[in-house]
Amino acid sequence: MKLPKHRKYVEDDFDLDELIAMQAKNVERSANRKLIEKLRVVIFFLALFVAYLTFVVVNYYIEVINNKLLTDKARSLTVTMDPIDGTSVEAADSSPSSALSSAPPKISRWVDLTEDESPALNEKILALREEFGNDEIVGYVRIQGTRIDFPVVQGSDNEYYLSRDFSNRESVTGAAFMDFRCNLDPLGLNTVIYGHNMRDGSIFHDLRNFVDKKYLNEHSQIELETLYGKSVWEVFSFYSTDTGFDYIQTDFPVPDDFYKDLLPEIVRRSMHFLPTYAGPGDRILSLSTCTNTGDLRYALHAKLIEEEKSERQY
Numbered sequence: 341m342k343l344p345k346h347r348k349y350v351e352d353d354f355d356l357d358e359l360i361a362m363q364a365k366n367v368e369r370s371a372n373r374k375l376i377e378k379l380r381v382v383i384f385f386l387a388l389f390v391a392y393l394t395f396v397v398v399n400y401y402i403e404v405i406n407n408k409l410l411t412d413k414a415r416s417l418t419v420t421m422d423p424i425d426g427t428s429v430e431a432a433d434s435s436p437s438s439a440l441s442s443a444p445p446k447i448s449r450w451v452d453l454t455e456d457e458s459p460a461l462n463e464k465i466l467a468l469r470e471e472f473g474n475d476e477i478v479g480y481v482r483i484q485g486t487r488i489d490f491p492v493v494q495g496s497d498n499e500y501y502l503s504r505d506f507s508n509r510e511s512v513t514g515a516a517f518m519d520f521r522c523n524l525d526p527l528g529l530n531t532v533i534y535g536h537n538m539r540d541g542s543i544f545h546d547l548r549n550f551v552d553k554k555y556l557n558e559h560s561q562i563e564l565e566t567l568y569g570k571s572v573w574e575v576f577s578f579y580s581t582d583t584g585f586d587y588i589q590t591d592f593p594v595p596d597d598f599y600k601d602l603l604p605e606i607v608r609r610s611m612h613f614l615p616t617y618a619g620p621g622d623r624i625l626s627l628s629t630c631t632n633t634g635d636l637r638y639a640l641h642a643k644l645i646e647e648e649k650s651e652r653q654y
Contacts, residue, residue, distance in 0.1 A: 400512055403511045403512050403513060404512070404513060404538070404540045404542070406505075406511070407505055407511055407513040407542055408540075408542065410472075410505060410506070410507060411489075411490045411542065413471075414468060414471075414472070414480075414490060414491050414506070415489055415490065417464075417467060417468065417471060418464055418468070418480055421463065421464045421467060461567050461568070462565060462566065462567050462568065462569070462570075464480065464565065465477060465478065465479065465480065465565065465566065465567050466567075468480070468491050472491075472506060472507040472508075473507065473508065474493065474506060474507055474508045476493045476494055476495055476508070477491050477492070477493050477506055478492060478493060478494045478518060478524055478566055478567055479491070479492040479494075479518065479524075479564060479565055479566040479567070480492060480564070480565045481516060481533060481562065481563070481564050481565075481627075482562070482563045482564075482565075483546070483559050483561070483562050483563070484559065484561070484563070485558065485559050486546040486549075486559055487541055487542065487545065487546050488544065488546050488547075488627075490506070490515075490516060490543075491506045491515070491516070492506075492515075492516050492517065492518055492533055492564075493506050493515050493516070493517045493518070494517060494518040494519075494520060494522070494524075495517060495520055496520055497520055498517070498519060498520055498534065500517075501514055501515045501517040502514045502536070513536060513538055513542055513543060514535070514536050514543065515535070515543075516533055516534070516535040516543060516544065517533065517534055517535070518531065518532065518533050518534075519531075519532040519533070519534070519588060519590055521590040521591060522590050524566050524567060524568060525566075525567070525568040525569075527566070527571070527623060527644075528590055528623070529590075529592055529595065529598045529623055529624070530588075530589060530590050530592075530598065530602070530623075530624055530626055531564075531590075531623070531624070531625050531626065532588045532590060532626045532628060533625070533626070533627050533628070534628050534629070535627070535628075535629050536629065536630065537629040537630045537631065537632050537638070539632075543629070544627060544628075544629035544638075545629075547627060547629050547638045547640055548631070548638060550575075550578045550638070550640055551578075551611070553612045556575060556578060556612060556614075559575075560574060560575045560616075560642075561573065561574055561575070561642070561645075562575070562625060562627070562642050564625060568649060569647060569648055569649035570647075570648050571625075571644055571646065571647040571648070572644075572645055572646040572647075573624075573625045573642035573643060573644055573645060574616045574642055574643055574645045575614065575616065575640060575641070575642045576607065576610070576614050576616040576617065576618045576624075576641060576642060576643055577606050577607055577609065577610035577614070577618070577639075577640075577641040578610055578611060578612060578638070578639070578640050578641070579609040579610055579611050579638075579639055580611075580631055580636050580637065580638050580639070581609065581636065581637055581639060582634075582635050582636055582637070583635055583637065585605070585609070586602075587602070587605075587606060587626060587628070587639050587641075588626065588628060589602055595620075599619070599620045603618060603619070603622075603624070606618075606624075606639075606641050616643065618641070618643040622643045622644065623643070623644045624641050624642065624643050624644070625641070625642045625643075625644070626639060626640070626641050627639070627640040627641075628640075
């Protein structure tokens, strides 16, 4: 056989189609290897993401459980200290809508810590401060028959306790906190308390139930105990609003700014017609939480109907 001039051996002959096929297979193998490597990277980061989500969810529920245990502990402490005559708060809750029926609710003992004319301080709040190591605990709020039953703190701004509980530890639940601008003694014209609308039912989640007028009528009184006294408030308005309505104002250079401008608008916005009237001379308590729908807020307002303060010691 006569070979082409450029071929020295018969073995040098080859099949071009076979070469092209082999090259194509090599390219395919290389592409598959690259795809596998990419899939490995994607799976690795997906696993990291799933692990992170698992950590976040588990951590969330751990903090929720810790908050429940913390709140139960505070509630237990206040129940043991609340009555002087030995009657527990729970026993007195057979008629949630009549907190003032027969006799007014008992308040905790008072202890005079000074020799001047300063008001005595509420021993219950002092005990909460000592138990949870936080001197910014300034009160205790309760709506009988609901899960709103826990300490109230007051920081130097309205941000700190959004992510810290009343024991001053970081927590997704935050705490119920009084507006830093509010005065404790005496209470101002509009005392504002904020709290998260937690989906597990804690903090101010139960405010959403006031959309139902029957529920509101059955839970129409709010008890607020502070360092300087105990007060009972009657609900007169409930509504949802965006942040454009400044219902959380606390400072009024003259009372007319409150009685002629803010209070009538609060009354007008109520989604329920209520028999309780709030007008000139009244002081109000405002509870505020998110609706978890956009920028809307739930606002519950109650007027002061009973106040008991410590007697000054001379």
